[in-house]
Amino acid sequence: MSKEHSLPSVRLPLETLTPLFLGGADPRGDPELRASSIRGALRFWLRALLGGCYGSDDQALAEIRRLEAETFGEAGGEGKAGASPIVVRTMRVRMQKQAFEQNLQSLTYLLFGMQKVGSLNARQYFIPGSQFNLILEGRSGTSVEQQEKALRRALLATWLLIHLGGVGARSRRAAGSVGVRLHSVKMPEGGRRYQPVLLQGLPFHLRSQLDDAAQRFGDTLSRIRQELGAQSRPLQSLPQWEILHPQACSIWLFSFDKLTSTSQKAAKGREQHFVTDSDWQLAMNQLQQLLRNIRGEFKEIDDRAVFGAPLRGSQVQKMRRPSPLLLSVTLAANGQLMGVVTLFRAQLYKDPGLVDSSLLDKLTKAVDRQLRSSFSNVAEVQYA
Numbered sequence: 001m002s003k004e005h006s007l008p009s010v011r012l013p014l015e016t017l018t019p020l021f022l023g024g025a026d027p028r029g030d031p032e033l034r035a036s037s038i039r040g041a042l043r044f045w046l047r048a049l050l051g052g053c054y055g056s057d058d059q060a061l062a063e064i065r066r067l068e069a070e071t072f073g074e075a076g077g078e079g080k081a082g083a084s085p086i087v088v089r090t091m092r093v094r095m096q097k098q099a100f101e102q103n104l105q106s107l108t109y110l111l112f113g114m115q116k117v118g119s120l121n122a123r124q125y126f127i128p129g130s131q132f133n134l135i136l137e138g139r140s141g142t143s144v145e146q147q148e149k150a151l152r153r154a155l156l157a158t159w160l161l162i163h164l165g166g167v168g169a170r171s172r173r174a175a176g177s178v179g180v181r182l183h184s185v186k187m188p189e190g191g192r193r194y195q196p197v198l199l200q201g202l203p204f205h206l207r208s209q210l211d212d213a214a215q216r217f218g219d220t221l222s223r224i225r226q227e228l229g230a231q232s233r234p235l236q237s238l239p240q241w242e243i244l245h246p247q248a249c250s251i252w253l254f255s256f257d258k259l260t261s262t263s264q265k266a267a268k269g270r271e272q273h274f275v276t277d278s279d280w281q282l283a284m285n286q287l288q289q290l291l292r293n294i295r296g297e298f299k300e301i302d303d304r305a306v307f308g309a310p311l312r313g314s315q316v317q318k319m320r321r322p323s324p325l326l327l328s329v330t331l332a333a334n335g336q337l338m339g340v341v342t343l344f345r346a347q348l349y350k351d352p353g354l355v356d357s358s359l360l361d362k363l364t365k366a367v368d369r370q371l372r373s374s375f376s377n378v379a380e381v382q383y384a
Contacts, residue, residue, distance in 0.1 A: 008147050009137035010155055010199070013093070017177040017329050017337060018280050019104060019125040021114060021169035028121045031097050033132055039088045041167050043072055046157040048344075051243030053230040056346075061240075071150045071157075085142040085150040093131040099124050103281065110173050110288035110327075123169065128280040131181065134158070152200070156224055159202045160244070163217065163330045164251065164342045172326045174287045179331030180204040196333040206253070208334040214253050214379035221383040238357060242324065242344035250364055251381040252371055254339045256283045275337070280329075283337050287327050290341075290374050294325070297366040298359075306348065306359040321349060325363065339375070343367055 024032035050067055054060040068074075073084030100114050100122035108115050116122040136154050138147030161167070166176035182194035182205065196205035203220060206213035221244070235247045243249065259279050298304045301314045308323035309316035326342040345360045371378045 007138035007140065008144065008151050009135065010151065012134045012136075012158065012197075012199075012204075013181045014132055014134050014178045015181050015275060015331075016126055016128050016130045017179050017275055017331060018128055018166070018174055018284060019111070020130065020167060020176045020178070021123050021125045022167065022176075023123070023169070027169075028123055031124050031126055033090050033092055033095060033126070035088050035090045038090065038134065038161075038167055039072060041161050041165060041171070042088070042154060042157040043068060045160040045165060046071060046153060048242050048244045048249075049156060049160060049224070050228065051239060051241060052245035052249065053225055053228045055231065055235075056239035056241055056243055067153065070146070071153045083139065083142075085139055085146040086154055087135075087137050087139050088154070089135040089137070091133040091135060093133060095130045095132060096127050097124050098127050103127075103277070106281075107284055107288055110284060110291060111170050111175060112173075114170060114175075125175075128275045128277070155200060155202065156228075159204065159220075159224075162204055163206070164328060164340055165326065166328050171328075172323050173291070174284055174327045174329060177329045182331075182333075182335060194335060205331055205333045206338055208332050208336070210253055210255055210338070210377050210379050213332065213338065214381050217251075217253070218381045218383040221381070225384070238360075239346045242346045246383055248345050250343045250345075250367070251383075252341045252367070253379050253381060254341070254371055254375045255377040256286055256337060256339055257375070258282060259336050279337055283329055283339065286374070287329075287339065290370060291325075291327065293370040293374065294363075294366050297362075297370075302355075303359055305355045306363050309349075315354065316349065319349065324348070324360070325367065341367060341371065 020031070022031050022034055022037055024030065046068055047064060050064045051060070054063055071084065071086070073082060100116070104111060104114070114123040136151055138144070138151065162178065162180060165171060166174070167178060168176040170176070180197050183197055185193045185195055187193055196203065198204070203216060207216055235245060239245070239248050259282065295304065295307065298306065301311070305311055305314050305316045307325065309319040309321040311317055324344040324346065328340045329337045330340055332338045343364055345364070348355050348357070
């Protein structure tokens with residue numbers, strides 16, 4: 001944390017790890033790096049984190065909305081928090097765009113809807129390896145105490161976004177994953193060493209060994225939940241929305257096959273650019289096959305409604321529901337991409353009888369089974 005004009009602030013140097021689809025006024029026009037999109041993603045992860053601490057009933061929801069408003073603001077009015085005590089900004093460093101037809105034709109299953117559809121142009125994206133800074137800073141006119149509390153909650157949400165989520169379209173299907181760039185240190189004898197980033201007790205790079213990575217991630221998440229006053233009572237029913245709770249959210253980490261190590265990249269002159277084309281394409285192709293395998297265990301069309309809606313030819317074809325299954329990648333301390341699967345078990349649709357909730361248990365088992373049959377190195381995150 002630094003002090004700039006007496007305002008607390010955090011600056012994170014970020015790099016896109018997978019194609020980032022962020023549209024402006026015209027979603028199929030030029031991609032735009034928009035702070036509002038990142039702020040929306042941070043709101044989701046803060047809400048999931050707080051819901052896992054306090055529950056999802058009406059009383060808990062009122063408290064969660066209060067804390068969310070005190071972090072990211074809300075529309076003004078009597079008794080309202082008004083403007084956020086912090087500002088979320090982005091600063092472009094090096095952003096390069098391409099159209100879907102370049103490098104993504106083999107990923108139409110994973111990135112469905114991004115390709116050319118009828119008269120609609122294919123979506124453009126910021127390529128992996130694009131760089132920008134994410135800046136969280138206090139807003140003048142609010143107290144330092146408000147700013148620091150809001151900044152801490154926003155940073156916790158950023159840590160979750162970096163490791164579990166993504167930004168923009170198809171972010172639940174591994175698009176828009178971003179990572180904090182490894183810290184570069186110049187060595188006295190020449191050359192550079194790259195170090196993982198630890199900020200306010202939050203490790204923004206997973207450990208290189210998978211079991212260690214899962215343990216540290218789980219320990220950090222448990223500590224965060226304790227910091228926020230997580231209640232220890234077990235859930236009695238499915239939560240109303242997606243929350244980070246041991247009974248309602250499973251997280252798996254896994255290693256991709258045949259990715260390039262940091263030392264190999266440095267030897268190839270890639271010191272300033274850790275994400276290679278072969279790395280992210282290989283990772284996303286493996287994620288695409290994983291998704292095919294998981295969906296393949298659900299033969300009935302109406303059972304596939306557990307993956308979200310709309311779903312053509314099913315009873316939810318006119319509804320909208322994001323998938324409870326999130327695929328993403330994050331950056332390990334050795335500069336390699338690591339796979340992440342997050343599965344939320346919450347109420348799927350307003351009508352609880354529309355889709356059998358037992359399908360979420362079947363999905364959990366299918367994810368675990370397909371991960372372990374597809375990858376040799378898998379670890380489930382344990383947290384309290």
